[in-house]
Amino acid sequence: MSVDAENVRRIAHLARIAVADDEIEHLKGELNAILAFVEQLSEVDVAGVEPMTSVTPMAMKKREDIVTDGGIADDIVRNAPATQDHYFVVPKVVE
Amino acid sequence: MNVPVPSSAKKKLVPGATGDWEVVIGLEIHAQVTSKAKLFSGASTEFGGAPNSHVSLVDAAMPGMLPVINAECVRQAVRSGLGLNARINLKSVFDRKNYFYPDLPQGYQISQYKQPIVGEGEVNVALPDGSSVTVGIERLHLEQDAGKSLHDQHPTLSYVDLNRSGVALMEIVSKPDLRSSEEARAFLSKVRTILRYLGTCDGDMEKGSLRADVNVSVRRSGDPLGTRCEIKNVNSIRFVGQAIDAEARRQIEILEDGGRIEQETRLFDPDKGETRSMRNKEEAHDYRYFPDPDLLPLELDEAEIERLKAALPELPDAKKARFVRDYGLSAYDADVLAADRETAAFYERVAHGRDSKAAANWVINELTGRLNKEGREIGASPVSAMQLGAILDLIARGTISGKIAKDVFEIVWNEGGDPADIVAARGLRQVTDLGAIEAVVDEIVAANPDKVGEAKANPKLLGWFVGQVMKASGGKANPQAVNDLLKSKLGVG
Numbered sequence: 001m002s003v004d005a006e007n008v009r010r011i012a013h014l015a016r017i018a019v020a021d022d023e024i025e026h027l028k029g030e031l032n033a034i035l036a037f038v039e040q041l042s043e044v045d046v047a048g049v050e051p052m053t054s055v056t057p058m059a060m061k062k063r064e065d066i067v068t069d070g071g072i073a074d075d076i077v078r079n080a081p082a083t084q085d086h087y088f089v090v091p092k093v094v095e
Numbered sequence: 096m097n098v099p100v101p102s103s104a105k106k107k108l109v110p111g112a113t114g115d116w117e118v119v120i121g122l123e124i125h126a127q128v129t130s131k132a133k134l135f136s137g138a139s140t141e142f143g144g145a146p147n148s149h150v151s152l153v154d155a156a157m158p159g160m161l162p163v164i165n166a167e168c169v170r171q172a173v174r175s176g177l178g179l180n181a182r183i184n185l186k187s188v189f190d191r192k193n194y195f196y197p198d199l200p201q202g203y204q205i206s207q208y209k210q211p212i213v214g215e216g217e218v219n220v221a222l223p224d225g226s227s228v229t230v231g232i233e234r235l236h237l238e239q240d241a242g243k244s245l246h247d248q249h250p251t252l253s254y255v256d257l258n259r260s261g262v263a264l265m266e267i268v269s270k271p272d273l274r275s276s277e278e279a280r281a282f283l284s285k286v287r288t289i290l291r292y293l294g295t296c297d298g299d300m301e302k303g304s305l306r307a308d309v310n311v312s313v314r315r316s317g318d319p320l321g322t323r324c325e326i327k328n329v330n331s332i333r334f335v336g337q338a339i340d341a342e343a344r345r346q347i348e349i350l351e352d353g354g355r356i357e358q359e360t361r362l363f364d365p366d367k368g369e370t371r372s373m374r375n376k377e378e379a380h381d382y383r384y385f386p387d388p389d390l391l392p393l394e395l396d397e398a399e400i401e402r403l404k405a406a407l408p409e410l411p412d413a414k415k416a417r418f419v420r421d422y423g424l425s426a427y428d429a430d431v432l433a434a435d436r437e438t439a440a441f442y443e444r445v446a447h448g449r450d451s452k453a454a455a456n457w458v459i460n461e462l463t464g465r466l467n468k469e470g471r472e473i474g475a476s477p478v479s480a481m482q483l484g485a486i487l488d489l490i491a492r493g494t495i496s497g498k499i500a501k502d503v504f505e506i507v508w509n510e511g512g513d514p515a516d517i518v519a520a521r522g523l524r525q526v527t528d529l530g531a532i533e534a535v536v537d538e539i540v541a542a543n544p545d546k547v548g549e550a551k552a553n554p555k556l557l558g559w560f561v562g563q564v565m566k567a568s569g570g571k572a573n574p575q576a577v578n579d580l581l582k583s584k585l586g587v588g
Contacts, residue, residue, distance in 0.1 A: 014381060016195055053392055060391040065130050065167030068137030069151035076147045076155050076257065086146040087245070087254035090197045094246050094253070 001039065002032045107275040108316065111347045116313045118343045119320060120273035121233075122335075123308040124286055126265045126296040127240065128171045134239055134263035135162030135205065142302055146256045154261040156200035161389055168263040169393065171295040172212050172237050173403050175265055178289045178410055179232050181216025183400050187236075189390045192382045198242035198255050206266075208384045211236035212393065218289070219412060220281045221430055230282050231270030240264050265296065271310065271320065276339035280332050283307060284434070287332075288411050292436045306330045311342040313350065321346070322356040326363050326370055338363035342370045414439055422451035431459055437473045438463065444480035449487050457483060461504055477508050485514040494518060495525050498570050527573045529580070532564070535572065536580045539563045547585060554587040 003011070005024050008031065012019040019027065073086040082089040108115035130140055136153035153160040176183050188210040191203040213235035221227045242257040267286060273279045287305055290296040298305050307330075312323035324346070326338045341363070346356055361370040409417075411433045418429035418439075432442045432455060441462075446454035462483065466473060486503055489495045495503060495518055503514050503523065518524055526532055539560060540547055550556040557578075564577045 010381075014193070014383065058391065060393055061163050062166040062169070063132070063137065063163050065132050065165050066137065067132050067139045069132075069153075070138035070149045072152075073145065073147040073150070075152070076150045082252075084254065086148070087256055088147075088197070089249075089252050089254055092246060092249075092251050092253050093197055093244060 001035055003028060003035070007031075107278075109313070109343060109347065111351050113351050115316065116343070116347050116350075117316050118274060118276075118339065119271050119312050119314065119323075120276075120279050120339055121271040121310040121323075122267075122269045122273070122279060122283060123310070124267040124269075124283065125306050125308070126175075126267060126286075126290055126298075127304040128168050128237075128263035128265055129295055129297055130165060130167050130171060130263055132165055133261040134165055134168050134237065136261050138261065140262050144258050146254075147258065149258040150260065154200075154257055156202070162205060162387075164390070164393065165263065168237065169212070169395075170403060171263075171293075172235060172265055173395065173400060174293045174407065175267070175290060175295045176213030176216065176235050177400075177404050177407060178293045178295075179213070179216040179218055179235065179267070179286070181232050181235065182214040183395065184210065184212055184214055185395050185397070186210065187212040187393045189237075189387045189393065190384045191387045192238075192384055194380070194382060196241065196244075197253060198244045198257070198260070200242070200257065200260065204239050204241065205387055205390070206238035206384075207236035210392075212395075218282065218285055220278065220285045221426075222277065222281055225426070228272070228274075228278055228282075230272045230278075233268040233270050235265055235267045238264050238266055271312075276336040276343075279309065279339055280336045283332050283335055285411070288434050292408055292410055294408075300331050303330060307335055309335055309338055309342075311339055311346070312356070313343055313346045321350075322358050324356065324359055324361050324370070326361050327373070329363055334363060334365050337365065337368060338370060341368055345370065408436070418442075422446060422455070424452065424455050428455045428459060431463075435473065441473055441476070441480050445484050445487065447484075449484060450491060453487055453490070454484075457487065461501065465508065477511065478504065482507050482514055489514060489518060493525060493527060493573070495523055496570065496572075496574055498565070498574075499523050499525065502570070523571065525573050526568060526571045527576065529576060532568070532572050532576050533580055535564050535567050536577065536584060539567060540581075540584055550585045550587055557581060557585065557587055560585065 005028055008024050008028050009019065011031075012027075077083040077086055077088060080088050108117055110116075127140075128134070132138065133140055133151075133154060136151040138151040138154055139149040141149060147155075151160075153162060173183055187207055189205050190208040192206045192208070193203040195202060211234045213232075215234070216232035218230050218232060219227055220230055240259045240262040242255055242260040245254040245256070248254050269282065273282055287296075287298040290305075291298045296304060300306065306328050309326040309329055310323045311326065312321035314321040324342060326342060329335050329338050342361070349356060360373045362373055363370050415426070415429045415433040418424045418432060419426055422429075424432070432439050438458065442454060442458045445458060462476065462478065463473075466476060483504075486500050486507070489503070490497060490500050494515075499518075503517055506512070506517050506521075507514055543560075543563075546556060546559065550560065560581050561574065561577055564581065565572055565574065
């Protein structure tokens with residue numbers, strides 16, 4: 001499995017990262033190197049082996065259905081570049 | 096994939112200019128889970144809070160925050176799965192569905208992809224014509240809702256409120272088993288009823304607690320499935336029906352003109368009664384699902400599922416069957432009453448120890464009719480089950496006629512009070528004294544000699560006389576006695 005220039009453009013677009021044309025070749029090389037590195041894993045025979053999801057056997061932590069949070073609208077919008085009446089304000093996203 | 100045509104679908108074909116078409120429909124229902132706190136945070140799910148007031152740092156996707164699942168949301172999903180006769184998966188996995196939108200601060204939605212919490216099931220759906228269809232459930236999975244964007248507050252800006260961000264949703268996916276807009280509407284109503292019985296979703300479509308994406312394709316009978324279009328976010332049962340009919344017409348026209356259906360996402364415009372392409376989502380979605388590394392697999396044990404199963408309430412199908420069996424109701428009446436859990440409970444309190452069919456008529460026609468007229472829920476009915484029962488008792492004892500009973504119902508609705516006291520205090524008691532009724536009958540007969548002559552030739556005029564006597568007695572004369580007396584006086588019948 002390897003990526004071409006078109007794949008690199010698409011991945012960059014999906015991640016909303018601006019990539020200039022002269023960077024594509026370089027990134028393509030890096031991505032293919034990563035894929036080749038990971039590809040080594042396919043040499044391991046995992047037939048009949050359960051996928052491991054945790055190094056120590058543990059169950060998913062759960063909460064009870066109790067309201068313990070919220071009421072901090074000031075904090076929530078504090079880092080936002082633009083706010084009004086505790087709303088985040090963003091450039092219009094529909095025509 | 097080729098889906099066999101159910102025999103019931105034969106009569107549901109849509110005629111086109113070049114022959115009949117079969118419409119194939121599947122629904123994806125998004126149902127907000129009833130819970131106090133969100134799926135992965137401790138913020139409130141309450142509707143209508145001040146902007147960003149029901150938001151935790153987890154819901155706002157601040158760096159370093161970790162999701163911790165709400166155990167009740169998991170139980171609600173299991174209950175819903177059981178109510179849909181579906182397989183519960185003892186192990187399920189949460190995945191990240193990646194996309195960018197201003198109301199999705201994480202940049203991904205935590206959802207379930209390959210291993211949902213609930214697998215295949217089926218739902219029986221009764222149709223208005225008395226037939227029924229079985230609709231397959233493909234899966235039910237848990238996922239996070241996104242925030243809400245307001246686009247109408249400013250000409251060039253959108254406002255984002257994250258109060259809904261992270262609220263638990265159940266996505267219920269049907270198999271493409273539906274063959275008409277009518278079936279789709281009935282299926283959606285049935286799922287809504289089941290969830291409301293279970294208390295796992297309030298089913299309030301106006302508030303957006305329940306909404307549906309509708310997949311529609313058309314084909315010639317026996318052909319493989321056609322290319323489908325998905326109509327997003329339809330928010331009423333009526334609109335689901337209209338959207339399907341509009342979309343099926345659109346696709347049939349294109350195909351009959353020799354065109355091709357493009358697989359795409361569309362929106363339904365209720366004002367124009369048509370669907371249109373969502374042009375701003377031109378590129379195909381690539382969500383790049385992968386297991387969320389912040390969350391271990393969700394594991395359930397059989398014992399807990401059994402406990403939840405044992406605690407389920409009686410479900411609509413079982414209740415309907417019991418109403419037919421124990422109360423002797425028609426399937427239709429039983430279905431109407433069982434469609435809402437509170438209505439069914441109200442009915443049972445009224446019917447207890449009384450004429451069960453009369454009780455059904457009163458609850459379905461008078462009470463529900465009046466509630467719908469005023470847009471009230473049965474829980475807010477001004478006439479209690481005890482009061483309605485008392486009115487039925489007065490009819491059963493012959494104290495009042497059915498007609499007067501409707502007046503008493505009106506009085507109780509507007510003013511409250513004990514129906515027996517109202518009847519006594521306002522002199523509404525039915526006149527069963529034959530002498531008194533006879534006097535009125537004689538009066539009416541004497542005043543209308545011409546009609547008396549006609550009645551001998553045309554016995555249907557008897558009804559007119561009965562009406563006059565009832566009117567003259569203020570509706571209080573016993574209708575049977577009036578009828579009998581008139582027949583003998585007029586020499587008809």
